[in-house]
Amino acid sequence: MKVSKLPDPFKSAREDKGYGEMDDQNDPVTMLLRLKDVRKSAHKYQTFTSEAKPGRIVVPSEVAIRDVRQIPFEVDPPMHRDYRTLVEDWFRRPNAPDYQAKLSVLVEEVVALALSADKIEVINEFSLRLQSRALTLLLNVPLEISKTWIDWGTHVFRSEGEALDGNKAAILYDYIDKEIDKAIANPGEDMYSVLLASEINGRKLTKEEVKGVMILTFAGGRDTVINALTNTIAYFSDHPESLIRLRREPEIIDKTVEELIRYFSPLTHMGRVVTEDTVVCEHAVKADTRVSLCWASANRDAAVFERPNEVILDRKMNPHVGFGFSHHNCLGATHARQILKTLIRTLTEKVSSIEILESEDNIEELGHFKRKVGFHKLVAVFS
Amino acid sequence: MPKITFITATGESIIAEGTSGSVMELAKQYNVSGIDGDCGGVCSCATCHVHVAPADFNKTGAASEIEADMLELDDNVIKFSRLCCQIEVSDAVDGVTLTVPG
Numbered sequence A: 001m002k003v004s005k006l007p008d009p010f011k012s013a014r015e016d017k018g019y020g021e022m023d024d025q026n027d028p029v030t031m032l033l034r035l036k037d038v039r040k041s042a043h044k045y046q047t048f049t050s051e052a053k054p055g056r057i058v059v060p061s062e063v064a065i066r067d068v069r070q071i072p073f074e075v076d077p078p079m080h081r082d083y084r085t086l087v088e089d090w091f092r093r094p095n096a097p098d099y100q101a102k103l104s105v106l107v108e109e110v111v112a113l114a115l116s117a118d119k120i121e122v123i124n125e126f127s128l129r130l131q132s133r134a135l136t137l138l139l140n141v142p143l144e145i146s147k148t149w150i151d152w153g154t155h156v157f158r159s160e161g162e163a164l165d166g167n168k169a170a171i172l173y174d175y176i177d178k179e180i181d182k183a184i185a186n187p188g189e190d191m192y193s194v195l196l197a198s199e200i201n202g203r204k205l206t207k208e209e210v211k212g213v214m215i216l217t218f219a220g221g222r223d224t225v226i227n228a229l230t231n232t233i234a235y236f237s238d239h240p241e242s243l244i245r246l247r248r249e250p251e252i253i254d255k256t257v258e259e260l261i262r263y264f265s266p267l268t269h270m271g272r273v274v275t276e277d278t279v280v281c282e283h284a285v286k287a288d289t290r291v292s293l294c295w296a297s298a299n300r301d302a303a304v305f306e307r308p309n310e311v312i313l314d315r316k317m318n319p320h321v322g323f324g325f326s327h328h329n330c331l332g333a334t335h336a337r338q339i340l341k342t343l344i345r346t347l348t349e350k351v352s353s354i355e356i357l358e359s360e361d362n363i364e365e366l367g368h369f370k371r372k373v374g375f376h377k378l379v380a381v382f383s
Numbered sequence B: 001m002p003k004i005t006f007i008t009a010t011g012e013s014i015i016a017e018g019t020s021g022s023v024m025e026l027a028k029q030y031n032v033s034g035i036d037g038d039c040g041g042v043c044s045c046a047t048c049h050v051h052v053a054p055a056d057f058n059k060t061g062a063a064s065e066i067e068a069d070m071l072e073l074d075d076n077v078i079k080f081s082r083l084c085c086q087i088e089v090s091d092a093v094d095g096v097t098l099t100v101p102g
């Protein structure tokens, strides 16, 4: 099997029943697997709330390790809209030409480094490095700061088994507390300062709210981007013909990015808490239990996607939910898309082949489903 | 050259001319506020939603099933809603007026 292939473990459950079940720390989750159900439930926040106890909508649950509410992620409309409005313009900055020019420089440096090395371990020496460096642009902080984030390694935020390790999460929370204090003492043009100065409903954001936004910005954009970048490298190593095609037809790169996001679905699913007894796929779900919106399964739904298990670089109709759907769709998507577009363009310009020497899959266990979401290790030679 | 009129949420009217590509791409060229086209035109983001003037709806035609499924869950949907990345710029749509929902 090609190293870049991500099989769809949900097919039979999606087609037979439409849902799956998994336990998570005695707070079981009904996973919604069909695109239509995922979309409808994402839209219907009155029945499927994000505003539960902080950490509960995440799977695995973070209730044991986190009290801070992530904003706007764990807030429902109408308050959610107010928070979104506050930060939306900031998260759209990656559309600006000067942001893109700076991002290009960062991407070219990381690719040049990969080309000059005999071999590299892609996750740590490429993806984590690029993700962290790019994040300095989104936060509008000096590039050197990314060294600290890179030193944390990939496991700081990992929400798997070991992630429920409160000590690791504390590294991030303490770091953000300190950065907020610095911005209070010495306001600048960075994201912390901008948030501290902003107002919602006629009052300043509290320190706790700023912290809630910043934790989410770090956590939401870390593993997702790292998986997307690493899987992209694996994909082009298996498909040199795709790199050649994109070199000839750069105008399809936007579509390719959407298709890779659909195929990779770097965030497998996200939970909601049910507010009233209801029925999904003829299956009763009780109030105060959890469902999850399984983006990864919805994105392979053959009722909507033709040849769902193939990467079709210029797929024209691609109503994927890789970045979520409706109220909470991904705020970081503009940034993430821009990183991937720039990476693909740079690979077509500078790289002729990528050879994988060694790989170890990262497989999530979700009840009886086993989903490959990326890699624990990927050693490659760029040339 | 086909001409398309966009009316933004604030009531500004922008007349755009183009020969090819999607209406979403045309709107972006002309910086029509409220048309973001985040997904690049693959029917995944709904940030290109417009209301077609009822008299012009026969020119644009109705949404496909996949597009209609996206629109169904948009709070501003009306009978004449379209995702304008799914409309090609051509003589067939010359003269249509599209309003960006506020």
Ligand code: HEM
Pocket (backbone or CB within 6 Å): A042, A050, A071, A072, A073, A074, A084, A138, A216, A217, A218, A220, A221, A222, A224, A225, A228, A261, A265, A266, A267, A270, A271, A295, A321, A322, A323, A324, A325, A327, A328, A329, A330, A331, A332, A333, A335, A336
């Ligand atoms: C390829 C990379 C990414 C993927 C696949 C992804 C995926 C998602 C998904 C599926 C959601 C919806 C969650 C829900 O409905 O509960 C989401 C929300 C969010 N993401 Fe991303 N994400 C990515 C990158 C980023 C980045 C780079 C950032 C910021 C640095 C970010 C910040 C956020 C935020 C703040 C939300 C919550 C929005 C809200 O609640 O209104 N994401 N993301």
Ligand code: FES
Pocket (backbone or CB within 6 Å): B024, B036, B037, B038, B039, B040, B041, B042, B043, B044, B045, B046, B047, B048, B083, B084, B085, B086
């Ligand atoms: S541009 Fe995304 S749906 Fe039209």
